[in-house]
Amino acid sequence: MKPAQQGLIPARHGSMALVDAGQSIRVINTHGQQVVDTWALCRGDPAEYLSMEHTRAGLSRLRPRVGDVLLTNRRRPILAITADTSPGVHDTLIAACDIYRYHGLGCTGYHRNCTDNFNEQLKQLGVPPRQPPCPLNLFMNIPWKADGSLEFAAPPCRPGDYIELRALMDCVMVFSACPQDMLPINGAECTPTDAHYSVMGA
Template identity: 55%
Template sequence: MTSDLQVLPARRGQAVRLAKGQAIQIINTHGQQVVDTWCFNADDLSEFMSMEHLHAALQGIFPAKGDALTTNRRRPILILEEDTSPGRHDTVIAACDVHRYASLGCTEYHDNCTDNLHAALGQLHLRAADCPAPLNLWMNIPVGPDGKITWGEPLSKPGDHVVLRAVIDCIVVMSACPQDMIPINGAACQPTEVHYRLLD
């Protein structure tokens, strides 16, 4: 049974429990919004979707439709079941945090994905020891032949979506990235809301 469409507000985070076999559809409503995404074993938060371990499993850095997304214990936790976007998602860059914004010249508190992760888990009365590197849905980080990266704009279109299906009971956390100082959320540097729903 499909749930009603839910809003993930711009600059905020949300945690959702998925039972084994359930899925979540995450929709890039306006086409330009990056969504930092984490997944934790519901029974043991010390096991989580790990980008470092995923690189070894994929032998690459861009997950594609049908790929298993693996944990720090090298087993699947989610399957990327659908992806209507061009498929450019980042697995290299850490979640933004207060230190990142300070390095960009921000002198006051700035909403950030690291704090959004912890706040979202806190709403479920859970706590992660640290902030793992996220799967940055729709974040476009081109990697040159020399290994250098650039901060690209998303290639996704309004309404593009992914479906992530749970291999085990898990907790998915999403953050509509608040980055508004470089154009990873589009040239306008204007974070927007996205939508999601649960699927059986």
């Protein structure tokens, strides 16, 4: 078994890990209130990626849970959820934040964002900038109501809560500790914090 590979997802910034099929990756909400936008791309062909649209259709649910298999845009299994110590509140609906989102919220200058974090990480592999797929927003709390309305609420997580994913193909995993500080998705204080990950060998 390979030794565990530890990694930091700095507050407001991104991080990347190469994960082999059969390995597991644990994403840790270190301080308990941080949303982590998460992507998985097929290492052999980054045009194939973890797709929230296809996963929702496959699961017939809005929130994935332990035991679920997540699908690519070609409807192939890419990740399986094997453990989750958090309350299990994760989002599959909301697009990665971008500079336009912050302008819409009233920001007049540049604001770090998950879209740029995604592209900064993939640039290291020579992947050209692109509009990222809709992420798996780990620990993000988006309650919905019977009338179809959505709310942006604080995560119900505790410090150290984690979710564990097993790779079902060789993946590039990209993470962003969401920089959102204008809505309470990173807690009532609207203060992004570090998160961590650990890749465990098979």
